[in-house]
């Protein structure tokens with residue numbers, strides 16, 4: 001291994017990876033993406049225990065999001081739980097699906113916790129797809145406190161893996177799958193990703 005090149009890991013795109021492309025029908029920069037599933041722990045508006053993270057499309061294949069740390073998200077007294085912060089990063093990265101019109105799920109995610117995040121903090125998140133190789137989408141996210149240009153509190157690198165809608169139908173619990181398939185809004189959201197020229 002060369003001394004001036006970091007070690008290759010499963011989070012390092014292969015040399016023949018390509019630049020991710022924004023889908024022509026991607027939401028416009030600044031547009032709120034909305035929830036992909038109303039019961040999602042990360043973004044679902046009907047999920048009482050969730051993070052209620054709200055993401056917006058950015059330029060290129062990027063998104064921004066905000067998440068307010070609530071008392072229910074504590075690990076240590078008055079501080080956000082690291083797993084909750086990782087969920088916020090994961091959800092923000094998952095929102096990149098809307099920009100590429102791809103359905104993908106987290107395969108690997110590696111997080112760095114740089115500063116403690118107190119309750120009531122608004123975490124300003126941004127995520128970017130950096131490379132694609134076959135079904136693999138390499139992406140990175142950062143969470144800052146005090147504003148979009150504030151100090152970094154958390155960050156993550158991840159590989160998402162493209163899947164078909166059947167991934168959820170085959171593996172999800174029957175009751176929730178049936179309910180989702182009976183919900184025209186949910187079907188519309190899933191269909192939006194099926195056409196992927």
Ligand SMILES: CCCCCCCC(=O)SCCNC(=O)CCNC(=O)[C@H](O)C(C)(C)COP(=O)(O)OP(=O)(O)OC[C@H]1O[C@@H](n2cnc3c(N)ncnc32)[C@H](O)[C@@H]1OP(=O)(O)O
Pocket residue numbers: 010011036042090091094095097103104105106107108134135136159161163
């Ligand atoms: C709809 C949007 C929801 C967004 C919510 C927020 C994001 C989430 O939290 S998603 C939920 C958490 N994630 C999951 O539940 C995923 C569970 N895992 C799985 O279902 C499977 O392991 C899955 C689908 C990722 C991969 O399985 P499979 O389809 O058989 O693919 P497989 O053939 O093994 O791998 C495909 C490629 O991905 C790579 N890969 C698979 N897993 C990983 C991994 N963990 N790390 C790095 N690369 C991986 C493989 O090496 C392979 O690469 P190549 O094509 O170069 O050989």
